[in-house]
Amino acid sequence: MSEQAHETIRIFVTGSCDGLQPLLEALAGSEELELLGANEHIAAAAPALAGGHLQVVLHATRSSILPINELAAIRELTRAPVILVCSSEASALLEEALEANVADVLVLPQFIENVVFSIRKSCHVGRSAEAPLGSEGRIVTVFSPKGGTGKTVLAANLAASLAHDEGKRTLLLDLDLQFGDAAIMLGLEPDKTIFDLVVAPGELDADKLTGYIVKHSCGLDILPAPLRPEDAELVTETKVGRLLEVARYAYEVIIVDTSPFFHGPMLSTLDRTDQLLLVASLDIPTLKNVRLGMQTLELLSFPRERVRVVLNRANDKVGIKQRQVEEALETEVWKSVPVDRAVPLSVNRGVPVVVADSGCDFSRGVHELAKALFPAKERERRVLSPLRA
Ligand SMILES: Nc1ncnc2c1ncn2[C@@H]1O[C@H](COP(=O)(O)OP(=O)(O)O)[C@@H](O)[C@H]1O
Ligand SMILES: [Mg+2]
Known part of the structure; x- marks a missing residue:
């Protein structure tokens, strides 16, 4: 030509x-x-x-x-x-x-x-x-080296917002393998979990994955954490790697909720993570640990440009400001989400805040986060029609 x-x-x-x-x-x-x-x-x-x-x-x-x-x-x-x-x-x-x-x-x-x-x-x-x-869904991992910073609240609501408001085929994967509570936060009582999936005989493939997914009414798919802490150890690094490879063909986005540790499954997740949302808050112990977490990520050669700091409870009046967080972490806060009474209320009711109260401050922050992660400009794709119809 x-x-x-x-x-x-x-x-x-x-x-x-x-x-x-x-x-x-x-x-x-x-x-x-x-x-x-x-x-x-x-x-x-x-x-x-x-x-x-x-x-x-x-x-x-x-x-x-x-x-x-x-x-x-x-x-x-x-x-x-x-x-x-x-x-x-x-x-x-x-x-x-x-x-x-x-x-x-x-x-x-x-x-x-x-x-x-x-x-x-x-x-x-x-x-x-x-x-x-290339040709696969995006893996967004929500992590913080400190418990209670809001990883699960953010992961669950971000996933719900992407599924419900942005219409994305979204999987919420709970990799807080010992004490995962993503499902319960969404009001679900699963009888099958990631543990049942990885111990089931035969190779893990997309059909098999579908059989263990729990569906939320907002359109979100969830693969819950094991029900018993002792079952976590069978969810190995290799199994999680394979699971993520299969999942990213079936979904446009996979939001991974995590525990505050760099264990094997987390390393395997980091290898495949496109964006890491590092959750910080306005308190000194959390900032100290987030800083240590960033150093560990560097030692693991995790690309720095994939790390985005998200400040949760950003408007807490606790004597520290966002600017001080940025100085302590030597990096900019990418997005911040405010403290909001609607959060514990809906956590206790088992509904995602972004669905139950989409206009509240927290939900607006999460919507903004979802939009920033997936800006509207979808890549142009062309379907060539056949010579004859
Ligand atoms: N922005 C917020 N506003 C109000 N409460 C919050 C907010 N973020 C988190 N929380 C509360 O903090 C608790 C701990 O959050 P969680 O997501 O479970 O932390 P992690 O998963 O990091 O351990 C939640 O039960 C929730 O009620
Ligand atoms: Mg959690």
């Missing part, structure tokens, strides 16, 4: 669908692409997907529903953007795929020029995305 010399893009093709063979031949013949290989089975393609410095993966599917397990399996092996390829009979999954952050969807047959354009665009978006968002 263009005479301009482009750098060739390294691609790999997995899966199968009608009309894939002629596409493979065209891809192999394109001077703009380097087709490293094609394999119907993701497991068999694992070495190439993991080690090939791939720039784009094309995954073909015959399924009429979104193949989230296959997408999660690819995502575990490579962070390259994934383009879904299907035949026109499977076009019903278009919307769902775009919602799930698939980079693009190609309905066959297509002109090779269109396919190359889509690959080039996906490659560019994958490279320029601010966070490692």
Whole structure:
């Protein structure tokens, strides 16, 4: 198409669908692409997907529903953007795929020029995305190295606001594994938890995850913490890693509530965290611990630009001001949320404040936080229509 010399893009093709063979031949013949290989089975393609410095993966599917397990399996092996390829009979999954952050969807047959354009665009978006968002949901971890700072209140209400007000497919994951209370704060009494999910036989995949989710009436999905503290130790670092990989294909955003410790599951969460909300408040012991927490994050090589300090109970009249917090932490407070009587009232009633009292000061602060995390400018995505309808 263009005479301009482009750098060739390294691609790999997995899966199968009608009309894939002629596409493979065209891809192999394109001077703009380097087709490293094609394999119907993701497991068999694992070495190439993991080690090939791939720039784009094309995954073909015959399924009429979104193949989230296959997408999660690819995502575990490579962070390259994934383009879904299907035949026109499977076009019903278009919307769902775009919602799930698939980079693009190609309905066959297509002109090779269109396919190359889509690959080039996906490659560019994958490279320029601010966070490692490629084609997956965003993981926002709410942490503070001190108990009682408001992690759970903030995590639960932020998640509820994203689900209820912003219409995002949101999962609230309670990783305060010993004493998690996110579910109870939302008025839920779960009978299944993350513990039951990780000890259930068979591989953890998206279908299995769905079976252990508790749904809140505000539209939020929750995976509660174990009911007994002693069950926490079976929720290992590896299991949490796998869970997050699967979850970020099924959700647009995963809000993780945490305990005040850097244990194994937390390290595995940090590895996958796109934004860490570090909760501080206006008291000296908390500030001391938040500062220590920041040093630990640095030792763990957690990227500093992913850390955002959120000041809870920001208007407490306790003799310390936001400016002093910023000086003590040597960083700016990104957002602040006020103390509000509506919070303990709705915690005790088991309803999210942002839903029960959306106009109160606390809810307004949380809404602002939600909007700042997900500014309206959604990435433009293009669906190429087939040659024939
Ligand atoms: N902004 C706020 N205004 C009023 N009360 C708050 C606020 N944030 C937290 N709280 C209260 O503090 C208690 C502890 O908060 P929580 O979220 O459980 O802390 P953490 O999870 O960090 O241990 C909650 O039960 C809640 O009633
Ligand atoms: Mg908590």
